[in-house]
């Protein structure tokens with residue numbers, strides 16, 4: 406895995422707290438700077454509160470990439486994808502993780518702590534971090550995402 410890469414912001418709710426701690430250790434072991442926005446125990450929290458923190462930090466450009474985790478990953482991906490410039494990919498397999506980088510330039514990886522095991526989760530994180538965006542025709546397609554936000558802004 407590439408060293409000296411940009412820092413990663415991570416967050417989870419209680420359902421994926423244990424996975425978040427493992428992912429954090431996995432990143433730190435690889436000399437990747439990690440900003441952990443919570444949660445900090447298995448006490449129940451509302452996943453949107455954490456999802457909003459991570460997604461807003463990626464949306465603003467403060468962090469290039471983030472990782473979000475909840476029980477299924479579904480709630481976190483729903484929240485994150487409401488933010489402009491966020492392309493959150495819920496991945497439960499290696500192929501999707503690779504393609505979410507190559508074709509979708511995903512900037513937030515979402516994992517379901519109650520869906521996948523720790524070893525698969527680490528492998529998914531590894532390939533997601535290592536895989537570059539293909540660009541080209543995929544860039545043109547991603548630019549169409551931004552148009553959605555512009556269209557909504559113009560209507561309100």
Ligand code: RB5
Pocket residue numbers: 418420421452475476477478479480481
């Ligand atoms: C928490 O019980 C659970 O709803 C949450 O972790 C997540 O799976 C939501 O999508």
